[in-house]
């Protein structure tokens with residue numbers, strides 16, 4: 001390098017890095033609303049486009065409408081089954097199964113998870129088994145289940161509950177085991193009884209994780225309900241869909257698929273909505289990640 | 291809170307002008323680690339803290355100050371030696387720690403965090419509210435009673451932890467760098483506040499700090515520790531009379547003492563007269 005300084009180079013290197021409010025922060029309520037609308041529209045582009053393409057393909061004979069049906073026919077079928085009440089009764093049965101299994105499984109999961117976290121003997125006894133079963137897809141156990149419990153309504157509910165139970169129990173246990181030592185030390189130092197520690201430290205500390213496991217479980221329990229109804233039921237949305245396929249009424253099959261999706265989305269959304277109210281503090285604590 | 295209390299002291303021991311509050315004898319603490327050798331955090335520490343005394347502990351990072359405090363709090367059992375703490379009164383909490391990492395509960399509001407010890411002791415709700423409100427104001431958090439810790443700055447959280455300790459009026463305050471997260475002004479305000487609080491309530495204070503200026507201003511004695519393994523290196527009397535004020539900093543003796551301690555901490559001073567009381 002030469003000793004002489006090249007002035008132009010040094011001037012080029014001298015620049016400013018600026019941090020200004022980003023456009024998101026500056027945006028007014030108006031702009032936020034516009035963003036919302038744009039998001040909705042963009043989100044609809046693909047599904048609507050696909051529906052249109054599907055309808056056009058069927059009408060112009062590019063695909064065989066006998067197999068693949070077409071949106072207008074599916075809509076007509078949906079209307080028909082709603083009029084006759086068939087769809088509603090199937091829907092009701094599925095929802096009852098879903099809710100019963102889910103609620104029982106969740107409650108049992110939270111309870112057992114908490115018990116395991118507090119009682120060492122119980123933890124050492126149950127944890128290996130839960131850990132092992134956790135990794136097996138619950139669906140793989142369905143045949144065994146049918147063998148063990150037969151074909152009644154209760155085994156179905158147990159199966160759905162079990163799928164929820166594993167996730168919730170496992171998450172509850174892990175969360176309770178990972179409460180920072182510092183919190184336990186505060187509890188000890190400030191003289192909390194074990195009951196107080198449970199109510200004021202353990203339960204609130206793990207609530208955010210329990211809520212997220214409940215969200216996760218809501219999707220899985222939906223899956224399990226439908227799976228059980230596919231193979232082993234004479235009513236419910238799963239049966240409705242599967243049966244339509246077996247007797248070859250593709251229109252009805254699509255009605256089933258769409259209804260199942262809607263129920264699944266609504267159910268997860270509902271759980272998420274209720275969940276976000278339970279642990280408000282976590283919003284401000286973990287806000288950075290949003 | 292009673293973990294660290296041992297009874298059975300002989301009524302008459304060596305003549306002590308002030309009654310002893312904490313006696314630490316031959317205390318060692320090793321952190322056991324699986325598959326690796328133990329960390330000796332404290333090695334054969336002897337220390338006595340008098341009733342109503344303000345004792346500061348200073349020393350290089352990692353020398354075992356927090357470990358010592360946690361043993362005093364009864365959160366960790368000594369691996370050798372014994373800690374005796376004299377209990378004067380049943381019903382008043384023996385110790386209340388202020389932790390280095392504040393450890394306030396993010397799911398409790400500021401007010402509920404401050405109230406924790408009172409709630410645990412079953413203090414009447416309106417009484418508990420009144421007392422915690424008083425302390426929230428004294429640490430300068432008025433207006434933030436309902437705020438959640440997630441929305442507070444580090445210094446504010448630390449003040450919540452301070453109020454939480456003060457409100458239970460323990461016999462001994464254990465404070466682990468309680469002002470570390472505060473800015474210079476606030477630090478001064480709270481130092482003076484602490485001087486006042488200690489005067490009012492005759493607390494015994496065990497105060498861990500990195501800040502020698504703070505240690506000299508507040509304490510009756512300062513214990514300097516050496517690192518790895520953590521030992522008591524030297525205990526210094528702070529000769530200034532109480533009540534003290536921040537004006538003391540200008541005293542030439544104050545400046546001299548601070549320089550001396552600095553030199554010592556840096557390891558420049560090889561031999562020093564042990565001023566063990």
Ligand SMILES: Nc1ncnc2c1ncn2[C@@H]1O[C@H](COP(=O)(O)OP(=O)(O)OP(=O)(O)O)[C@@H](O)[C@H]1O
Nearest residue numbers: 321329330331350351352353354355356357358390
């Ligand atoms: N949980 C632990 N497991 C193993 N070693 C530990 C543990 N906690 C502390 N130590 C070790 O013990 C020693 C003393 O730690 P301690 O936290 O008491 O230091 P300190 O004096 O408070 O330091 P600082 O001023 O940085 O807070 C350190 O060397 C540290 O590595």
Ligand SMILES: [Mg+2]
Nearest residue numbers: 355356390466
């Ligand atoms: Mg420390």
